[in-house]
Structures are given as C-alpha cells and as structure tokens.
Amino acid sequence: MLRLNPYRIGWRTIKTAVGMALGVIIAKLMGLDNYASSAILVVLCIKDTKMNSVKAIWSRLVSCMIAMGFGATIFPLLGQHAWVLGLIVLFFIPLTVMFNTQEGVVTSIVILLHFFNATTIDINLVLNEMMLLLIGLSIAFIMNTFMPSFEKELTSYQNDIEAQIRHIFYAYSTMCSKDTPTCDLSFDQLLLTIRKAKSVAFRDVKNHFVRNENSFYHYFDMRQDQVDILQRIHFNLNHMTVDDVLLPKVAQLFKEMADNVNENNYTAMRLHMLYDIRLQIDDLPLPDSHDALHTRASIIQILYDTEAYLNIKSNFGSLKLYHEVN
Structure with a gap:
C-alpha cells in the first residue's frame, strides 16, 4: 500500500528553490547560452552540511573543466557524432574516478552535451560554459553558508x-x-x-x-x-x-x-x-x-x-x- 510522508518544506528545499531561480535569472541577464543549466549546478551542490557542499563544488568544478577540455579538443577533431560522444565518456569517467571527482560526472555530462550540440566550438563557447559554472557554483556556495544551528x-x-x-x-x-x-x-x-x-x-x-x-x-x-x-x-x-x-x-x-x-x-x-x-x-x-x-x-x-x-x-x-x- 502506498504510504505518503508528511508534506513539509525544509530549509534545504528553500535554499535550492531560491538558488535555482537566482542562477537562471543571473545567467539569462548576462545573455549566456543554455542559461537554465546554471540551475542544475545549484541543485546538485546544495548539501546538508557546509563541508559536503564544498566537496561537491570542488568535484563539479574539476570534472567540468576536464569535460570542457575533452569537448573543446575532441569534437573539432573527430566531429560531433554520437560515437565520438560515447568515446569521450569512455575515457572521461575513469579520469574523474582517478581524480576522485566522480561526484561531478552528471554535471559534466551536461556541459559536454552543450559542446556536442553547439553549432560552433570556439573560445566563446568555452567562456560561456565557464560563466555558467561560475554562476552556479558561486550561488550554491553562498546558499550553503546559511545553515540552521543545531x-x-x-x-x-x-x-x-x-x-x-x-x-x-x-x-x-x-x-x-x-x-x-x-x-x-x-x-x-x-x-x-x-x-x-x-x-x-x-x-x-x-x-x-x-x-x-x-x-x-x-x-x-x-x-x-x-x-x-x-x-x-x-x-x-x-x-x-x-x-x-x-x-x-x-x-x-x-x-x-x-x-x-x-x-x-x-x-x-x-x-x-x-x-x-x-x-x-x-x-x-x-x-x-x-x-x-x-x-x-x-x-x-x-x-x-x-x-x-x-x-x-x-x-x-x-x-x-x-x-x-x-
């Protein structure tokens, strides 16, 4: 039998909602492409403790930088094909495990798909993705400085x-x-x-x-x-x-x-x-x-x-x- 848990809005839920909205608004005002993706970074970096949040932010920063490196070099060389995307992921995930940043794989794949779907892969695209990272991770960090006292x-x-x-x-x-x-x-x-x-x-x-x-x-x-x-x-x-x-x-x-x-x-x-x-x-x-x-x-x-x-x-x-x- 289906059992429903009590409905309540917790402190973490409020921070996630506010952070996602701010991320989208700021990225859109700056005219960034794929501006909604900043909300993904925020929601994945809102954690139950400050230390867990810092670890999540660091993992996503490193893994996303690696993903951008793969996307900016491999796609221009081999083309934006599905098999190339699979090949990149094949080498990318073990690399994140080696650097102990596998927690950021999901976010990195989103960044990688931006390169896969881009009409042109150039410095502007790289700067766009870096700004999305900066906005999303910064807002997540700020949101996680507000923690309830125990x-x-x-x-x-x-x-x-x-x-x-x-x-x-x-x-x-x-x-x-x-x-x-x-x-x-x-x-x-x-x-x-x-x-x-x-x-x-x-x-x-x-x-x-x-x-x-x-x-x-x-x-x-x-x-x-x-x-x-x-x-x-x-x-x-x-x-x-x-x-x-x-x-x-x-x-x-x-x-x-x-x-x-x-x-x-x-x-x-x-x-x-x-x-x-x-x-x-x-x-x-x-x-x-x-x-x-x-x-x-x-x-x-x-x-x-x-x-x-x-x-x-x-x-x-x-x-x-x-x-x-x-």
Whole structure:
C-alpha cells in the first residue's frame, strides 16, 4: 500500500528553490547560452552540511573543466557524432574516478552535451560554459553558508540524556535502600538517544570550515562510556541477596549523583563520599555467610565502577558552547 510522508518544506528545499531561480535569472541577464543549466549546478551542490557542499563544488568544478577540455579538443577533431560522444565518456569517467571527482560526472555530462550540440566550438563557447559554472557554483556556495544551528537540538538531547541517567540513579538508590530489591531497567532507549545525539553533533562538525571537533560530540561520547559502566552497576545490584550495613550509604551516594547529574563540577564531592564508604569497609567485620560475602563483594565492585563513572566525567571537564571555545 502506498504510504505518503508528511508534506513539509525544509530549509534545504528553500535554499535550492531560491538558488535555482537566482542562477537562471543571473545567467539569462548576462545573455549566456543554455542559461537554465546554471540551475542544475545549484541543485546538485546544495548539501546538508557546509563541508559536503564544498566537496561537491570542488568535484563539479574539476570534472567540468576536464569535460570542457575533452569537448573543446575532441569534437573539432573527430566531429560531433554520437560515437565520438560515447568515446569521450569512455575515457572521461575513469579520469574523474582517478581524480576522485566522480561526484561531478552528471554535471559534466551536461556541459559536454552543450559542446556536442553547439553549432560552433570556439573560445566563446568555452567562456560561456565557464560563466555558467561560475554562476552556479558561486550561488550554491553562498546558499550553503546559511545553515540552521543545531545548538538547540543538541541541548535538548543533552537534557533528555541527563534525565534518563537521573532516573537510573534514583532507581539504584531505591534498590540499595531495599524498598525495591530488584529493578528491571532498560538501557536501550538511553543508548538510542545518545546515538541520535552523536549523529546530529557530527553533522554540526561538518557545518564549520575551521573547527574540526564538537564539544557536544565529545560530551555524548562520554555519556556513552558512562552507560557501559551503569549497566555493570545494574548487574551487580541485581545480584545482591542479603542486607548490608553499607547499602544505606551507597543509596545516599546514588541519590546525590542523581541530584547532580547535570552539574559540571560535582565529581569531587561524590568521590569524597565514595572514598569514605571504601574506608569504612576496612573497619567492618568480615561477612559471616556465603550470601553476605557475595553481597559485600558486589558492593565493592559497584564502588569501583562508580569511581570509574565519576572519573570519566571529571576527565571530560565541562561542556563548552561554541562561543566559549577559544
């Protein structure tokens, strides 16, 4: 059954429409032949990121120059015949692959067909095609300098991820206080949110010509590392079978971590609480049963994993916005 997607006009669609119209208008006002072809250049060079746009423009510039070279030399020598056109394409496409500009093949073929259909192949035709290239590629470049900011979307992902991690720590605190002995937590949604957030952050990296990294991307990467540790903590919590004198203190530690998930400089105080719990272990008598020993061992492992979780955030530092990065 045919399924229709929601109708909407995106930012890229607007840029393409405006750019095509400008390309045709400018080329026509300059009296260029085949002026509509400038619109083809524009639509093929409008990309989702600035870096992809620059790559597309460069590929089309190089491949079109090669095509003009073939058209200006081969057609006058062998004639404007279909077999000559096929012969040129036979050698032209492998050449673009060699220069890694095969993305511009379609545009180049359009230029090549202009030479194929031209009444006279001379310097005026070459200049006409070069002007079409200049107009189309310049407009595409200008259009692609206008890119939407992803900062609001990335901040929304950040808040969502922190809310899910906060919920996990509250659940851990409840498990340690024995109000709920076990808790069936799922990390799938959290991991999916992090993957989506990293995808958006990576797109934002490609929207800048100078900056080659993104503070948000490293932040989401840090959170992904922490989720791996949270899963290990959850495993050990579910395998504690008896009560332990340390559990209330661990429950308080997890509650403190839940309350301070989104703070940039909370790790030092939480690490102090954690080390204090570990020091108390040395003063406690040894467990007197197998289950009690197993629970104590699980608590010790949980404390080590929690320390690793906190150290990851401590090493990350704080999330800097773009205008704060020198």
